[in-house]
Amino acid sequence: xxxxxxxxxxxxxHPKSESFCGALADAYEAGAREAGAIVRRxxxxxxxxxxTMEGDARTNEGLEPDLxxxxxxxxxxxxxxVVHPYWWAAMPAKAKAVLDRALTSxxxxxxxxxxxxxxxxxxxxxxxxxxxxxxxxxxxxxLYGKPARKVLKNQVLGFVGIKVRNVRQLGxxxxxxxxxxxxxxxxxxxxxxxxxxxxxxxILRRLLLVSQPKRASIA
Numbered sequence: 001x002x003x004x005x006x007x008x009x010x011x012x013x014h015p016k017s018e019s020f021c022g023a024l025a026d027a028y029e030a031g032a033r034e035a036g037a038i039v040r041r042x043x044x045x046x047x048x049x050x051x052t053m054e055g056d057a058r059t060n061e062g063l064e065p066d067l068x069x070x071x072x073x074x075x076x077x078x079x080x081x082v083v084h085p086y087w088w089a090a091m092p093a094k095a096k097a098v099l100d101r102a103l104t105s106x107x108x109x110x111x112x113x114x115x116x117x118x119x120x121x122x123x124x125x126x127x128x129x130x131x132x133x134x135x136x137x138x139x140x141x142x143l144y145g146k147p148a149r150k151v152l153k154n155q156v157l158g159f160v161g162i163k164v165r166n167v168r169q170l171g172x173x174x175x176x177x178x179x180x181x182x183x184x185x186x187x188x189x190x191x192x193x194x195x196x197x198x199x200x201x202x203i204l205r206r207l208l209l210v211s212q213p214k215r216a217s218i219a
Contacts, residue, residue, distance in 0.1 A: 006196050008032045009077035010041040011070070013084035016176060017045045020181065021132055022085045027185040028081050028128070031192025033081035040073045042066075044084075044095055051097040057065055067102045074108075079126045079195050080162065082152065086133035086140075086169070089147050099156060108160040120161030125163045127157050128191055133171035140169065165199070167193060 010029055016020035025041065032039055049064040060068050074080060084091040105111060111118045133140065133146050140146055146169065153164045170184050 006037045006079055006198060007077045008037045008039045008192075008195050009073040009080045010039060011044070011073075011080065011082050012041070012181075013044045013082055013091055013098075014091050015045055015094055017043045018084070021085055021130075022145070023181075023185060024083050024130055024132070024188050027189040028083070028192035028195070031189035032081075032195050034116075035196030037079075037196035040076065042070055042073060044092070044098070047094075047098065049097075049101065051094065051101075051110075053101065063102065067098065070098060071102050071107060074103075074122070077125065078198075079128075080157075081128050081130075081192070081195065082157075083130045083132070084094050086131050086135065087170070089144065090151070091131075091148070103156070103160065120159070123161030125162045126195075127155070127162045128195060129153070129164060129167040129190060131167070131169045132173050133169055134174035136172045137169040140171075142154040167192075 010025055010032075012022055012025040015023070022043075027097060029039055047066040049067050060071070063071070084095055090096065108121055109118050109165070110121070129149075129152050133148075133153070137146070149167050149169055153167045157164050173181075173206075176184075
């Protein structure tokens, strides 16, 4: 039996690569590579694009090369890891702009002609996500209902069919000790190692994969 290495796409969605999010992405990548995964990585800081909507969002027409590369990495991977800071209850504006410009209808999903339902083009992919915050996660849950975790899991990744295996909020980063941050790094490295292992789909998911409509290729 031939075992194919899993393809993992790591997106550090922090505007500054030299950040704790960057360190977490490093740890995840180290774990995934150690366990045999093939990794592609994109840094938000390196992405250059107009943050306003231009061109045809259904194709690559009008998309800058960095957005095309981001799309290609997402389409290529079996598993995606997203890490971003928690700013005003959400991801940074530049990271959100990537989703607005690149994670669009015709590429990641498509609404049915009638009604409000849609086809999810990335069913079968999995994801892990980490959000860093100065607000303690328990307080964010108690006061605000953990909005960033809910949105990323259900209304971004889940919306296009990606099954989120883990979504974690780490904090408070502001008052954390070096020992605490090291523990977090070790936990995320272990998460990266697990990303290299193919999860066993449930019977329901197998049926969904068989029935999932094929997406037209994007030029």
